[in-house]
Amino acid sequence: MSVSMYEASIPVFVRGLKNLSAILEKAVTNAEIRRIKPEVLVNARLAPDMLPLSAQIQILSDSAKGCAARLAGVEVPSFADAEVTFDDLQERIEKTLTFIQGIAAADVDGSEDRTVVLKIGGRELSFSGKSYLLNFAMPNFYFHLTTAYAILRHNGVDIGKRDYLGDI
Amino acid sequence: MSVSMYEASIPVFVRGLKNLSAILEKAVTNAEIRRIKPEVLVNARLAPDMLPLSAQIQILSDSAKGCAARLAGVEVPSFADAEVTFDDLQERIEKTLTFIQGIAAADVDGSEDRTVVLKIGGRELSFSGKSYLLNFAMPNFYFHLTTAYAILRHNGVDIGKRDYLGDI
Numbered sequence: 001m002s003v004s005m006y007e008a009s010i011p012v013f014v015r016g017l018k019n020l021s022a023i024l025e026k027a028v029t030n031a032e033i034r035r036i037k038p039e040v041l042v043n044a045r046l047a048p049d050m051l052p053l054s055a056q057i058q059i060l061s062d063s064a065k066g067c068a069a070r071l072a073g074v075e076v077p078s079f080a081d082a083e084v085t086f087d088d089l090q091e092r093i094e095k096t097l098t099f100i101q102g103i104a105a106a107d108v109d110g111s112e113d114r115t116v117v118l119k120i121g122g123r124e125l126s127f128s129g130k131s132y133l134l135n136f137a138m139p140n141f142y143f144h145l146t147t148a149y150a151i152l153r154h155n156g157v158d159i160g161k162r163d164y165l166g167d168i
Numbered sequence: 169m170s171v172s173m174y175e176a177s178i179p180v181f182v183r184g185l186k187n188l189s190a191i192l193e194k195a196v197t198n199a200e201i202r203r204i205k206p207e208v209l210v211n212a213r214l215a216p217d218m219l220p221l222s223a224q225i226q227i228l229s230d231s232a233k234g235c236a237a238r239l240a241g242v243e244v245p246s247f248a249d250a251e252v253t254f255d256d257l258q259e260r261i262e263k264t265l266t267f268i269q270g271i272a273a274a275d276v277d278g279s280e281d282r283t284v285v286l287k288i289g290g291r292e293l294s295f296s297g298k299s300y301l302l303n304f305a306m307p308n309f310y311f312h313l314t315t316a317y318a319i320l321r322h323n324g325v326d327i328g329k330r331d332y333l334g335d336i
Contacts (some may be wrong), residue, residue: 002170003298012302046322082299134180136336142310152212168304
C-alpha cells in the first residue's frame with residue numbers, strides 16, 4: 001500500500017489544470033463586468049521582472065506535460081507559447097490535458113528509479129523519477145498555478161481558495 | 169515500487185519549510201539594504217482582502233503539521249499565531265520542522281486509506297489519507313508557500329525560482 005507514481009502525478013496535474021480553466025472563465029466574466037480589456041489580465045504581472053499570466057500558464061503546461069512524458073518515457077510534445085488571449089490559454093490547457101490524459105497509468109508506474117535528466121540554464125540535472133516528481137515537477141507545477149491565481153487575485157478578480165482547490 | 173505516504177508528505181514539507189526559511193533570511197537582508205522596516209514586509213499582502221505574509225506562513229505551518237499529524241494518527245499541535253516579526257516567523261518554521269521531523273515514517277506509511285475528517289467553514293469533509301494528502305494538504309501547502317514567495321517578490325525582494333526550489 002502506497003501511492004503510485006501515476007496517482008502522484010497525472011491526476012494531480014489534471015485537477016490543477018481543470019481548476020485553473022474554471023478560474024480563467026471567472027476572470028473573463030469579471031473583466032467584462034468591470035469593463036477591463038481581458039488582455040490586460042493576460043499580460044498582468046506581480047512585479048515588472050516577473051512573467052505575465054500567459055507565461056505562467058505556458059510554463060505550468062510545460063511542467064505538467066514534461067513530467068508526464070518523462071515519467072512515461074515518451075517524447076515531450078512541444079507547444080508554441082503563442083497564446084495571447086484567454087481563449088488561447090484555454091486551448092493550451094485543453095491540449096495539455098489531452099496529452100497527459102492520453103498517457104496510461106502502466107507507463108508511469110514503475111518510473112520511481114528511472115533516470116530523468118534535465119538541462120536548465122546550462123546545468124545538467126539528473127534525478128530519479130521519484131525525486132524529479134516530488135522535488136522538481138510538483139513544486140514547479142504548484143508555483144505557476146498559484147502565481148497565475150495570485151496575478152488574477154491581485155488584479156481584483158473575485159476568486160478564492162475554493163476555486164484553486166476545486167471540488168473537494 | 170511506488171512512493172510511500174511518508175516520502176510524499178513529510179520530506180516535501182521539510183524541504184519547502186527550509187527553503188522558505190532561507191527566503192525569509194534574504195528578505196531581512198534586503199529590507200536592511202533598502203532601509204525598509206522588516207514589519208512592512210511581514211504585513212504585506214497581494215490584495216487588501218488577502219492575508220499578509222505572517223498569516224500565509226502560519227497557515228503553511230498549519231497545513232504541514234496538520235497533515236503530518238493526521239496521517240500519523242496523532243493530535244495536531246496547536247500554535248498560537250502570534251508571530252509579528254521575521255524572527256517570530258523563523259521560530260514558527262523551526263517549531264513546525266521539529267514537530268514533523270519527530271514523526272516516524274512507519275507511523276505515516278499505511279495511512280493511504282485512513283479516514284481523515286476535516287471541518288472547514290462549517291462543512292465536514294471526509295477523505296482517504298491519500299486523497300487528503302494529494303488533493304487537499306499538498307495544494308494548500310504549496311499555495312501558501314508560493315504566496316509567501318510572491319508577496320516578497322512583489323515587494324522587490326531579490327529572490328528567484330531557485331530560492332523557492334532550493335538545492336536540486
